[in-house]
Amino acid sequence: MTAATGLEGITQLRRLTGGASRETWSFQVGSERHIIQRQRLTSPRDMHVEVGVLEAAYAAGVPVPRVLASSRDISGENPVGTQFMIVNAFEGETIARKILRDDEYASARKTLPAQFGSALGKLHRVSSAVEGLEDVDQIAFYQEHLRDCGQSHPAFEIAFRWLEENRPPVGRRCLVHGDFRMGNLIIGNEGLRAVLDWELAHIGDPAEDLGWLCVRAWRFGGAGPVGGIGAYEDLLEAYGEASGEYISLETLRWWEVLGTVKWGLMCISQAAYHLTGSVRSHELAAIGRRVCENEYDALLAIRELKKGKGSTRV
Amino acid sequence: MSELHDPPTAQQLVESVREWLETDVFPQVEGRLQFHTRVAMNVLAMVERELELGEVQNENYSAGLAAFQCSSEAELAEQIRTGALLSQDAEVEEFVMNSVIEKLRVANPKYLRDE
Structure with missing residues (x-):
């Protein structure tokens, strides 16, 4: 060494x-x-x-x-x-359940949503000039994933229809983390220490990372839409200050719906590792039955967004 | 339909294993093994719910699909994708939402929100 x-x-x-x-x-x-x-x-x-x-x-x-x-x-x-x-190396906690519930992170929980916004705002100022990264159309990519998974999911078909019909105008392209959520962030009792797990980084729309962070699976049972601890507004406000670019709640929620569908499709892939025998695991097998959680969340969000555009109800 | 098998039923057998995991195994283990024991308990509870509800759910699902002239879920998915059911948009959406709720009643009933 x-x-x-x-x-x-x-x-x-x-x-x-x-x-x-x-x-x-x-x-x-x-x-x-x-x-x-x-x-x-x-x-x-x-x-x-x-x-x-x-x-x-x-x-x-x-x-x-x-x-x-x-x-x-x-x-x-x-x-x-x-x-x-x-x-x-950074010392700190990555386990979401502890960060969401333990007393020692009580003050961190107040500052984290804005810190997430600020970190993403800074990140998204990086233009697309990073060697070896691709800009893949997220709808087309995951539609293909659905077609190739060997299962049928009417709920995701409805979601893709809605996503296509309500797609926000194509925004600026920038460096996107791709998996910015609790579990991939090192947290100390004072707040955010480090952003890890950059394996899924790619070129894309800046709102993608914000939407992904708000997917219900990444709230780990917490009440606030932003990683289970914060309100949409705290994230968007801090993001706007750091990046100089204000993203609308409507756009964020569109990406949240896409993220929900994406996690649902990833659950199918996880179960497939077990089903195809590449890794035998009851934990992976059980994830196959979490797909419907994401179908439910996607349909609920779409219903809500149809009723009152950009509603903040969670 | 007559039952060939002797008691306990499949549901009762699975229940007995889940109870053993809960009372004898779970309190004795920790860390990763405890986590995987919890997952196993949850999986068995899910199987129990499916054994209880699954048959009627499947019948209802087939009947619901037939109401949209679909002989399978794959056919419904295809028709949504191609826009063939656009004139019945609201009905399709309600049917699909209800079927997702039925899946959750087996997979994870706690996930459902009070509507």
Whole structure:
């Protein structure tokens, strides 16, 4: 590791997770903790794209891990043996249930919705000039996903019809996180510390990240639409201040409906890992029965938005 | 229709396993294993609800589909996609919402909001 990174005196090397596409390890250099991620050869995406994304987000003032070293070299010259990146580690909590309920996060809960808005506002000032990222039409992409999943879901067909008929005008393109929600954010008792998990970053509409954050699944049982803790207005207001671009509630809610359908389709994929035998797991199997939660939320939201456009009722 | 199998019923058998998980296993485990035990309990409770409600739900669903001249869910989905049912938009939406509610009554009844 020292040869690969130039870091001397590495201690406490331990493995954190081993996902399908990468391994994550933690280690110390002196009193500083760092994270190294090693890409597996089977990974669908070049880890170096994420290095570029993290560097762009850091430069824009978004709280993200700083890239300390990385290599895209997969030849024998690279002692880690595969693509890797090393970032500084953040201490804090990622488990949504704790952040939503524990007393020590009570004051954080008050400031987080605005901090989310502010972080996204800064991020979305990054233009589309990040190497290796694509701009994919989100409706077309997920319609194809629905057609190819081998199941029929009339509720999602209704949702796609409504989404097509009520699509907001195509906005500015920018760097979008793609999975900005509790679970991927490190929270301290003072508030937001770092935004993690940039694997789904892409080029898209700035409102996409805001809508995704408000999908009911990411409220984890909390009452407020913004990650279970805040009101739409707090998010939109802080976002507007940080980005200089004010997104309407109507547009946000359109993206929330699309996000709801998207999570429903992702639930189908999760269950499919079990059903096709690639990973046998009752937890994944059970997620297949969460699809209807998203059908319900999408239809409820559409009904509500048809009645009074942009209603804030949740 | 006559029952071939002896008691307990499938529902009662699943219930007995769920109760064992709840009373004997769950309090003895922690962390990831406790989480997966909870998931298992929830899955079994879902199966119990489906065994209780599923048959009538399926009959009603087929009858509801037939009212829109659809012989399957796939056909209804196709017709919504192509716009063939646009003249009955409100009725279709109500039927689909009710069928989603029926799915939730089995999958996760707590998820339903008071309307």
